[in-house]
Amino acid sequence: METALNRSKFSWAEYFSDKKTGGHRYSTEEFLFKEAKEKLFHLNGGKSLLDFGCGAGELLIYYVPNYERVVGADFSNSMLFEAEKKMWQQNYKNVDLILADDETIWDKLNLSFDRITATEVIQYMTPEQIDAFIQHASNYLNEEGKIVLFDIIDPKLYSLWKFGWFSQNFRFWKTLPRVGMGCFKQISAILKNRPRDIIGDSHSPYLIEKIANKHGFKTEYVKSMYYEYRYHTILSKDIMRPLRICEALAEGSRPSYFTT
Ligand SMILES: C[S@@+](CC[C@H](N)C(=O)[O-])C[C@H]1O[C@@H](n2cnc3c(N)ncnc32)[C@H](O)[C@@H]1O
Structure with missing residues (x-):
C-alpha cells in the first residue's frame, strides 16, 4: 500500500510528462501574441535562438519568424508533440525540436546561439541546476550573445x-x-x-545575479509586463570584468566575484 513514507519521489519531468500547455495566464492567441512581443523586445535581435523548456511552443511559434535558426528543447514528450504540430501547421523549416533536460541538452546541440532563453522554466530548477545551466549555456553562446531568463518568480x-x-x-x-x-x-x-x-520555486533576483556574476555575466533586471510577481533577467558577458578584477587586485582587495 502506498503511504506518505514510501510514496515515490516527486519529479517535475513526470509532472509535465502528460501536459499539453504551458499554463499561461490566458491561453488566447491575442494574449500569447502580446506575451511573445514583450519577450521579442527583450531578446532584442540575434539570428539564432535556443528556447529551453519551450513547452507546447506557445511562444516559440511567434519567435520562429524572427530568427534564421531556432532550437526548442523540452523534457516533456507531450509538450514537444504540441509544439511540433504548431510548427508543422505553419510549415516552419528553420526550427528543430529536441527532447532533452537541463543536463542532456548540451550534448545534443550542434550549433551555438545568439540568444538562449527560457520562459517559466527556472522555477522548476534548483539553484545548483540554474548554476550549471548558465555555465553550460555560456559555452553555447556566440560572441555578444545573451541569455534571457523570462518570468522568474520573485x-x-x-x-x-x-x-x-x-x-x-x-x-x-x-x-x-x-x-x-x-x-x-x-x-x-x-x-x-x-x-x-x-x-x-521562486528565486530571488540576487541569487540569479550572484550565479550570473560567477560565470562572467552582468545582469539586467526587468519587471514582467503581464505577471505581477515575475521578473526577467538579461545576462550579457561582462566585458569589463577582467579589468575590474585587475583593479581590485591592484588595490589589494578581493573582488566580490570571488565570494560566491
Ligand atoms: C510552464 S511551461 C512553459 C513552457 C514555455 N516556455 C512557454 O512559455 O509556453 C514549463 C516547461 O518547461 C519544461 N521544463 C521544466 N523543467 C525542465 C528541465 N529541467 N528540462 C527541460 N524542460 C523542462 C516543462 O516540460 C514545460 O514544458
Missing part, C-alpha cells in the same frame, strides 16, 4: 500576490483566511510528497 512579490496585495479590493482582514489556507496547502503538499507550491 519570492517577495509572489507572497504579496498570493495574499491579494495586487487586487483592486485588497483588504488586510481578507488575507487571514488565505494565510490559513496557504499553511494547510503546504502541509498537505508535504504529506503527499508534492512540491510546496505546484507553480514551482
Whole structure:
C-alpha cells in the first residue's frame, strides 16, 4: 500500500510528462501574441535562438519568424508533440525540436546561439541546476550573445500576490483566511510528497545575479509586463570584468566575484 513514507519521489519531468500547455495566464492567441512581443523586445535581435523548456511552443511559434535558426528543447514528450504540430501547421523549416533536460541538452546541440532563453522554466530548477545551466549555456553562446531568463518568480512579490496585495479590493482582514489556507496547502503538499507550491520555486533576483556574476555575466533586471510577481533577467558577458578584477587586485582587495 502506498503511504506518505514510501510514496515515490516527486519529479517535475513526470509532472509535465502528460501536459499539453504551458499554463499561461490566458491561453488566447491575442494574449500569447502580446506575451511573445514583450519577450521579442527583450531578446532584442540575434539570428539564432535556443528556447529551453519551450513547452507546447506557445511562444516559440511567434519567435520562429524572427530568427534564421531556432532550437526548442523540452523534457516533456507531450509538450514537444504540441509544439511540433504548431510548427508543422505553419510549415516552419528553420526550427528543430529536441527532447532533452537541463543536463542532456548540451550534448545534443550542434550549433551555438545568439540568444538562449527560457520562459517559466527556472522555477522548476534548483539553484545548483540554474548554476550549471548558465555555465553550460555560456559555452553555447556566440560572441555578444545573451541569455534571457523570462518570468522568474520573485519570492517577495509572489507572497504579496498570493495574499491579494495586487487586487483592486485588497483588504488586510481578507488575507487571514488565505494565510490559513496557504499553511494547510503546504502541509498537505508535504504529506503527499508534492512540491510546496505546484507553480514551482521562486528565486530571488540576487541569487540569479550572484550565479550570473560567477560565470562572467552582468545582469539586467526587468519587471514582467503581464505577471505581477515575475521578473526577467538579461545576462550579457561582462566585458569589463577582467579589468575590474585587475583593479581590485591592484588595490589589494578581493573582488566580490570571488565570494560566491
Ligand atoms: C510552464 S511551461 C512553459 C513552457 C514555455 N516556455 C512557454 O512559455 O509556453 C514549463 C516547461 O518547461 C519544461 N521544463 C521544466 N523543467 C525542465 C528541465 N529541467 N528540462 C527541460 N524542460 C523542462 C516543462 O516540460 C514545460 O514544458
